[in-house]
Amino acid sequence: MGAIDKFNFRADEADSLLCVGLDPQIDKMPSRFRRMEFPLFAFNQYIIELTHEFTAAFKPNIAFYESHGAKGVQQLQMTLDFLKENHPSIFTICDAKRGDIGNTNQHYIRFIYDELGFDAITLHPYLGKEALQPFLDRKDKASIILCRTSNGGSGEIQDLVIEGKPLWEHIAQKVAWDWNFNSNCMMVVAATYPRDIKRVRNIAGEMTFLIPGVGAQGGEVIQAVNEGLNHANKGIIINSSRGIIYAVNPSEEARNLRDTINMHRIVV
Amino acid sequence: MGAIDKFNFRADEADSLLCVGLDPQIDKMPSRFRRMEFPLFAFNQYIIELTHEFTAAFKPNIAFYESHGAKGVQQLQMTLDFLKENHPSIFTICDAKRGDIGNTNQHYIRFIYDELGFDAITLHPYLGKEALQPFLDRKDKASIILCRTSNGGSGEIQDLVIEGKPLWEHIAQKVAWDWNFNSNCMMVVAATYPRDIKRVRNIAGEMTFLIPGVGAQGGEVIQAVNEGLNHANKGIIINSSRGIIYAVNPSEEARNLRDTINMHRIVV
Numbered sequence: 001m002g003a004i005d006k007f008n009f010r011a012d013e014a015d016s017l018l019c020v021g022l023d024p025q026i027d028k029m030p031s032r033f034r035r036m037e038f039p040l041f042a043f044n045q046y047i048i049e050l051t052h053e054f055t056a057a058f059k060p061n062i063a064f065y066e067s068h069g070a071k072g073v074q075q076l077q078m079t080l081d082f083l084k085e086n087h088p089s090i091f092t093i094c095d096a097k098r099g100d101i102g103n104t105n106q107h108y109i110r111f112i113y114d115e116l117g118f119d120a121i122t123l124h125p126y127l128g129k130e131a132l133q134p135f136l137d138r139k140d141k142a143s144i145i146l147c148r149t150s151n152g153g154s155g156e157i158q159d160l161v162i163e164g165k166p167l168w169e170h171i172a173q174k175v176a177w178d179w180n181f182n183s184n185c186m187m188v189v190a191a192t193y194p195r196d197i198k199r200v201r202n203i204a205g206e207m208t209f210l211i212p213g214v215g216a217q218g219g220e221v222i223q224a225v226n227e228g229l230n231h232a233n234k235g236i237i238i239n240s241s242r243g244i245i246y247a248v249n250p251s252e253e254a255r256n257l258r259d260t261i262n263m264h265r266i267v268v
Numbered sequence: 269m270g271a272i273d274k275f276n277f278r279a280d281e282a283d284s285l286l287c288v289g290l291d292p293q294i295d296k297m298p299s300r301f302r303r304m305e306f307p308l309f310a311f312n313q314y315i316i317e318l319t320h321e322f323t324a325a326f327k328p329n330i331a332f333y334e335s336h337g338a339k340g341v342q343q344l345q346m347t348l349d350f351l352k353e354n355h356p357s358i359f360t361i362c363d364a365k366r367g368d369i370g371n372t373n374q375h376y377i378r379f380i381y382d383e384l385g386f387d388a389i390t391l392h393p394y395l396g397k398e399a400l401q402p403f404l405d406r407k408d409k410a411s412i413i414l415c416r417t418s419n420g421g422s423g424e425i426q427d428l429v430i431e432g433k434p435l436w437e438h439i440a441q442k443v444a445w446d447w448n449f450n451s452n453c454m455m456v457v458a459a460t461y462p463r464d465i466k467r468v469r470n471i472a473g474e475m476t477f478l479i480p481g482v483g484a485q486g487g488e489v490i491q492a493v494n495e496g497l498n499h500a501n502k503g504i505i506i507n508s509s510r511g512i513i514y515a516v517n518p519s520e521e522a523r524n525l526r527d528t529i530n531m532h533r534i535v536v
Binding site for chain 1: 291329334337375384392393394395398399414424426430431
């Protein structure tokens with residue numbers, strides 16, 4: 001089973017297109033976790049148990065673990081092991097935003113795919129297909145290419161116009177029409193630019209998009225769903241991190257967002 | 269003292285513009301290291317001791333450590349601690365090619381600058397200045413932005429033409445004329461495209477370039493030096509990784525490359 005199939009299977013199983021971002025911060029988590037030996041892992045375990053039934057995917061951003069050095073990396077491994085053991089059908093995304101030359105990417109692959117066991121990774125496009133080839137060659141894993149990012153200043157580079165079209169649209173075309181030769185690519189298209197989601201959908205056929213930027217970053221869920229869905233009534237992974245994991249009731253927050261997304265899915 | 273000053277001071281001290289890439293691979297290092305408890309660190313220590321007197325900078329690529337999980341990160345920390353203890357004047361570059369949204373970049377900063385203690389980091393430009401601001405704000409550290417990378421397929425994205433100029437040239441202008449407000453930016457400009465080094469030099473005034481791609485990747489040292497030097501007879505950091513660390517005699521290899529670079533520096 002390919003990685004995209006795994007996501008689609010889980011999306012049906014949980015009737016969910018929701019992704020929960022596991023970005024634990026010591027100063028934001030309930031104080032009882034802070035005194036534990038492995039606070040990042042303990043907090044993740046708590047969030048996973050509260051939200052997994054409403055969740056298609058979990059997405060740890062690796063920076064939140066690396067900032068704690070070797071012990072942080074260890075707790076990321078513990079989190080992935082916990083997911084594999086208890087919720088093996090849930091899709092796992094390493095939000096790493098990597099992108100090096102081919103020779104070096106092999107090392108990221110070994111770590112993120114083979115050691116940690118993630119199903120997918122987010123990647124920068126700037127070095128081109130040839131550099132990312134080791135990722136693209138992994139038919140069992142999904143390469144999620146940054147196309148249109150959620151940050152306020154993303155247009156500085158991404159909106160530069162080439163032959164009448166912004167750079168992000170060229171990236172979308174390259175990924176959809178060339179880099180996706182193994183049908184294992186996804187793209188990051190932010191909820192903060194809903195009109196652009198529609199434009200990427202027109203380019204990308206049935207491909208799946210990872211959509212960050214709802215909640216704390218201000219993007220609208222409803223528009224993202226309306227513009228993003230593919231003909232299979234899926235094709236989007238809507239991520240929320242801070243809005244769920246630091247909520248008073250993470251379980252309710254996850255269910256509400258899952259349900260809001262589902263209310264706007266086309267009835268098939 | 270700013271990070272660029274630190275580099276310039278060391279370049280004068282060692283009469284060197286050479287950077288040695290500390291990219292240890294178990295299967296390539298001499299067999300005696302493989303049986304040790306911390307083989308990456310032991311090998312690095314050996315390379316540092318053999319090459320430091322000819323070296324302005326050391327550049328570990330973090331992927332080579334992360335591929336060994338928590339224990340790899342620990343050995344990167346040990347390497348940086350060893351350098352700080354024994355060779356504090358040598359400039360240290362974390363080749364991480366990071367680039368996330370601002371909120372997340374704070375975590376990379378905490379890890380790479382404040383925990384590991386690197387002087388500089390390599391960064392992707394795709395998310396724009398606003399996202400990289402936390403790096404740019406660190407006056408005591410250098411942000412090294414990817415401009416023209418050494419891989420064979422780098423042109424796929426980087427050569428896309430905007431208003432008559434390739435994307436990499438727009439990146440060079442943005443970095444030189446806007447992102448460098450703290451005078452703490454450098455750029456990656458590969459030795460594999462020597463004519464482009466000259467074009468970036470014409471844009472970038474006296475800025476310093478990190479130049480990969482000599483040796484294993486086929487770039488010419490002499491051309492890179494000729495095209496890259498600034499008016500202070502510096503402004504370039506020529507990196508070699510595999511060509512030095514896996515040589516039969518790493519010390520001789522480092523000295524030779526240092527001397528080759530120096531032979532082509534303008535006599536001041």
